[in-house]
Amino acid sequence: MDMSQHRTLVPAVASKLAAEPVQTASIDRILRAVREHLGTEIAFVSRYVENNEKELTHVDSDLDLPMGPGFRDPRENSYCWHIAEGRLPELIQDPADHPFTATMAITDFLPVGCHLNTPLRLSDGTLYGSFCCLSRNPDRTMTERDVGVLRAFAALAVEQIESNLDHDYRFQRIDKRITKLIGDRAMQIHQQPIHSIKTGKPVGVECLARFPDAMMRGPDKWFEEAAEIGRGLELELLAVECALDSLKHVPSGFYVSVNASPETIISGALHQVLERAGKKNLVVEVTEHQQVDDYPALKKALKPISKYARIAIDDVGSGYAGLRHLVDLAPDMLKLDMALTRDIHQDLARCALVGAMVRFAEAIGSKLIAEGVEHAEEAEVLKKLGVEYGQGFYYAKPMPVADAVKYLKKG
16 A cells, blocks of 8 residues: 555544544453563554544553553654554664654653554554554564564454444434434424224324434334434424424314323423423323333323323333333323234234223223224224224324324314
């Protein structure tokens, strides 16, 4: 690889690196192992960063050194950079053998004696930094074979670095995508009608978030990624706000349901949004896709929310909530998970369980909604069991708000 290629690789790294260097104990262990194997006094990993600087990310030594992890200086001041550029060899038994080293302050400052170094390159060839072992005194016993050992340990370090870089780069891409979505308010709301099983007429709608790449990825992927990088609350609140914006189009007499996770409810942010919106014909569906660690806190947070909306528990029958918790939360509605609804007309066990849930809902004063109703036979069995409301493709698919409004008016 020629020198022009070397010089164009570093800016490519700078655009991919996270603001913080890769931190992993594995690299510390690798440095200790190679230093002890080669018998050198110092081992370190560095990376090339913005402003043409080199930063130490990991240092292993028993010496009291004047620099440690986080230390930065111009890359031209280091042996590492000039080795990567081909001006110095990877093995330097004695700096006095190479006149160029006499021009570098670090030679006398440290001082540098024996020096072994190999550039760290990522799998795409990008120059990341350097992997180095050195001592303060020259050592004529070091050979190219020792450099081979250094390269082998450096390859292990690159695996760790690249794994972390991929994670950080992915984090950045997700963060950028969510920032743009929120800034542009590019989320759309679709509504799926909910029907009275007895009459077949619509009684309300559930608001469902839809994203610009809906043809390639489902909304669950967006919410999972947002939660992964700590922005789940922001994305959920955007969905609620967009859902509330659609309220003005929904005819009177129909309720509107919005989804919220326990984390968002406990944060208090949802209460503030609903408070600004004022009292409307709303239902908040509590989604439980993860274990709730603090039900008392959830119950406390739901109390002020109940002034502005009825409370529904989603996915009953497949989530984490036990019957005792359902009682404690005192929901106005229970939504049966579609796993209980699917093929219920062919399954006595599902019939028995849903029948028990009907009696349970009556006992605690809740309404029961069956999700995932796709066939007339399912709806008929649910009607006989006493389930009041149904939602699913049998009745209507999710649709844009304008279409949902027409559907409700027609119904």
